[in-house]
Amino acid sequence: MALTRATGKHRRPSKTRRASAGAAGIAGLATVGVVGSIASPAFAASGGQSQSRVQQSPQVREALAAPISETLDQQAYDQALWAEQTRAETEAKEEAAKAKAEAKRKADEAKRKEAAEKAEKAREAKRKAERAAERAKLNQYVLPVEGSYVSTGYKQGGGMWSSGSHTGVDFHAGMNTPVHSVAAGEVVEAGNGGAYGNNIVIKHKDGTYTQYGHLNSIGVSVGQTVQAGQQIGLSGSTGNSSGPHLHFEARTGPEYGSDMDPIAYLRQHGVKI
Structure with missing residues (x-):
């Protein structure tokens, strides 16, 4: 806000009044000087020139010319100006x-x-990777017995089989060796399969x-979903068997007689055997 001097009784006196007041003050000082000269001639003689300089000083004349009310007015104005500043x-x-503070808040908000x-991009990348891994797992195929080999081939002839030939392949496996699902799927049969002994489809x-x-034992039940490589049971020698091993078949349907070459089937799905 703009500051103005107070008006009214605190107005600066007119030049006439200031001149009158100054003259009165000077007269007073002159009188004091005369009295001082009479009382102390030596001082008056030696200090007369100094007294004259004091009387002629502009600051003294200004002080003598300005009334007390104007001095207070100036002080009030200066104080108000200082307060405003x-x-x-x-x-x-x-x-x-x-x-x-606002700039810092915006910077913090931008960082957050x-x-x-x-973080969301990282989570999305992780979700994509997991979905890709899941899709890959759904399409993944593995050996039913890890690190094993075929001991009896597909369509091998002999009196051991009622059809006169082997409808699958035998994987070498000792008693209670873990047996895995070769791929993801759903269990449609789990139990006694006659000549197959305990079997899973x-x-x-x-x-x-x-x-x-x-x-020798079954670890899944009908209707259960399994993943590639998931353990589903333990090898044994139940049913029409001459010793512990795993009989493995690939089929176009769930029933006996729909078999196809299991080795070609596994190789077709990327299994090295």
């Missing part, structure tokens, strides 16, 4: 502090948003089936 400086500092976006995503026979 102080208030303006305080407001400027407060505004600067608010601007700094950036971190949140980065699984339907896979492509509509084909695999069968696991002569098991």
